Amino acid sequence: MRKFLVSLVIFTMAATNLLAQDNGQLVRCIAFYNLENLFDTIHDVVNGVDKNDYEYLPDGGMHWTPVKYEHKLHRMAYAVSQLGLDETSLGAACIGVAEVENIRCLEDLVKQPELADRNLQPILLEGPDRRGVDVGFLYNPRLFKPVGQPKGYTLNAHYADGGKVNSRLQLLVSGYLMDEKGGIVRDKIHIIVCHWPSRYGGEESSRATRDTAAMLTKHIVDSLYLRDPMSKVIVMGDLNDDPFNHSCAEVLNAKKRREDVEKMGIFNTMWQRLDKGVGSLAYNGSWNLFDQIMITEPLLNQELTTDKWTYWKPQIFNKEFLTTPEGKEKGTPLRTHKGGVWQDGYSDHYPTMIYLIKKN
Numbered sequence: 001m002r003k004f005l006v007s008l009v010i011f012t013m014a015a016t017n018l019l020a021q022d023n024g025q026l027v028r029c030i031a032f033y034n035l036e037n038l039f040d041t042i043h044d045v046v047n048g049v050d051k052n053d054y055e056y057l058p059d060g061g062m063h064w065t066p067v068k069y070e071h072k073l074h075r076m077a078y079a080v081s082q083l084g085l086d087e088t089s090l091g092a093a094c095i096g097v098a099e100v101e102n103i104r105c106l107e108d109l110v111k112q113p114e115l116a117d118r119n120l121q122p123i124l125l126e127g128p129d130r131r132g133v134d135v136g137f138l139y140n141p142r143l144f145k146p147v148g149q150p151k152g153y154t155l156n157a158h159y160a161d162g163g164k165v166n167s168r169l170q171l172l173v174s175g176y177l178m179d180e181k182g183g184i185v186r187d188k189i190h191i192i193v194c195h196w197p198s199r200y201g202g203e204e205s206s207r208a209t210r211d212t213a214a215m216l217t218k219h220i221v222d223s224l225y226l227r228d229p230m231s232k233v234i235v236m237g238d239l240n241d242d243p244f245n246h247s248c249a250e251v252l253n254a255k256k257r258r259e260d261v262e263k264m265g266i267f268n269t270m271w272q273r274l275d276k277g278v279g280s281l282a283y284n285g286s287w288n289l290f291d292q293i294m295i296t297e298p299l300l301n302q303e304l305t306t307d308k309w310t311y312w313k314p315q316i317f318n319k320e321f322l323t324t325p326e327g328k329e330k331g332t333p334l335r336t337h338k339g340g341v342w343q344d345g346y347s348d349h350y351p352t353m354i355y356l357i358k359k360n
Contacts, residue, residue, distance in 0.1 A: 026360045028143060028177050028309065029084030029092040030191070031317075031353035032236040032291055035076055036336050036346075037133070039101040040108070041069050044132055051132030053101060062337065068344075072336060075346045077112035080120075080138070083317060087355055091118065093143035093177055096193035096236045097136045100124060106136050125152035127169030135171050135193040135237065145184055146175040155216055167213060168195045170237075172220060177309060180360060187232065187308045187358075189299075190224050192217060194237030196247070210241050214251035221252075221296065225264050232299040232309070235266070238290050238349065243271035254294045258301075267300045269293050269314040269354050278316050280350045282332040289316075291352045299356070309356040317351040 039056035041064055056064040084092040100106060106122035109115070123146075124136035139146065155167040171193040176184045194217055197209035217235055224231040241247045248254050254268040256275075261267045270292045279287025295311055302310035324334045324345075334345035 024360045025304075025357045026180055027088045027312070028356045029088055029353050030094050030234055030236075030293070030356065031083045031092040031351055032096040032098075032193070032238075032293060033080065033083070033351040034098040034195075034238045034291060034347055034349035035100055036348050037099050038072065038076065038097075038105045038109070039064060039069075039133075040105055041066050044102060046126050046132070051101075052130055053132050056101070061340065062342075068342060071344055073108055073112050074114065075336075075344075077109055077114035079322060079346050079351065080109070081114045081118070082319065083351055083353060084355075086315070090140065090143060092353065093140055094173075094191060095120075095138040096171075096191065097138065098193070098195040098238045099133045100136045101132055102126070102134070103136075106138065110138065123150050123171070123173060125150065125169055125171060127152060127154055128166045129168045130166050133195075134169060135195050137171060137173050137191070137193055139173075139175075142182065143178050144175055145178065146173055147188070148174055153216055153220055155212060167197065167209075167216075170194045170213075170216060170220065177356070179358075185307060185309065185358065189309065190231060190233045192220055192233065192235045192237075194235065194239060196237065196239045196241065198240050207246065210239065210245075210247040211251050214239075214247035218252055221266065225296070229264060230298045231296060232302075233296040234299070234354070235292075235294040236352075237292065239292050240290050242288055242290065243268045243274055243292060248292065248294075252294065261297050261300055263297055265297045266294050267297065267311075269295060269311070270316075270352060273314060273316055278318070280316055280318075280333075280352055281348055282329075289352075291349050293352055293354050295354070304357065304359055306359040309358050312355040312357045315353050315355070317353060322346050322350060 044051040055061045058065050103124040110120040120138045127134050151172045152169040154169045174190045179185050196213040199206050221233050254266040255261045256271040270289050274289040279289045280291035281288050300311050302308050324332050333348050335348035336345050
């Protein structure tokens with residue numbers, strides 16, 4: 001295994017609801033969704049560097065045409081429009097997303113008729129990923145108000161032999177959720193959106209790259225805790241590891257049981273779902289839960305009041321319309337491509353989400 005040296009680089013961009021039920025609680029949904037290669041059909045050049053997006057061009061390996069792109073946008077828009085509706089009539093307040101080529105793709109996504117009435121606002125910072133895919137963020141301005149500038153964190157990492165590790169950027173967005181009257185609830189929420197390195201070459205041989213990505217995530221969380229020991233932080237993303245893997249359970253020290261979470265600790269909202277056999281993606285007949293959402297202790301143990309948000313419950317959005325109906329892959333996510341063949345599906349990952357509540 002090649003060892004590598006790490007330093008941190010920070011980029012800064014200048015840049016519900018009414019099912020508050022009879023119990024008098026107001027609900028907000030925070031979601032994550034890996035959009036499985038949301039590429040447009042145009043070759044990108046960023047800062048004079050060609051993106052390796054050739055596979056998703058009309059003459060590339062995926063034969064990615066404008067027609068296929070439009071189908072993909074409609075599929076993704078419909079799926080995003082359904083997030084959170086089980087508990088809140090306005091859907092998700094915020095959605096972290098992964099595997100997006102550029103901000104244009106998110107702008108195209110939110111303009112689709114399935115989402116147009118939400119007025120979702122997109123955020124994306126370009127990172128150094130070799131394929132040109134990034135994480136992004138969508139928010140409903142009726143439900144969430146960002147404050148300050150979004151920040152992107154990446155690793156300037158090198159293997160011992162001098163080879164560069166191009167780490168995907170980790171995106172931090174801070175802001176306030178809104179109440180039922182559109183007023184700002186002065187209880188700041190910090191959301192970190194991640195897509196940790198893949199298991200290319202095998203889980204064991206690539207483990208160190210995800211451990212290092214987890215160190216970066218831990219650095220962001222610790223920095224927020226340093227400024228405010230009561231920071232309410234949500235870490236979400238496709239981590240390419242399960243909750244019990246070293247990166248999550250040891251490096252982040254994210255706990256399975258809420259009673260084990262100490263002050264300034266982290267709780268993994270998804271771990272017990274995996275223990276029950278529920279995953280967000282399937283590989284070789286087995287379920288994984290790479291699409292995780294973790295929260296810091298102040299959000300976990302916040303007393304239910306009228307002016308503070310507290311954690312309620314998680315959900316894996318494994319709805320029937322997102323699921324392969326028949327064949328060998330029956331019961332698993334209905335993906336866009338399989339073996340290079342267009343399936344006209346959604347994604348190879350199910351969305352995940354958590355619900356926050358406060359007194360109305």
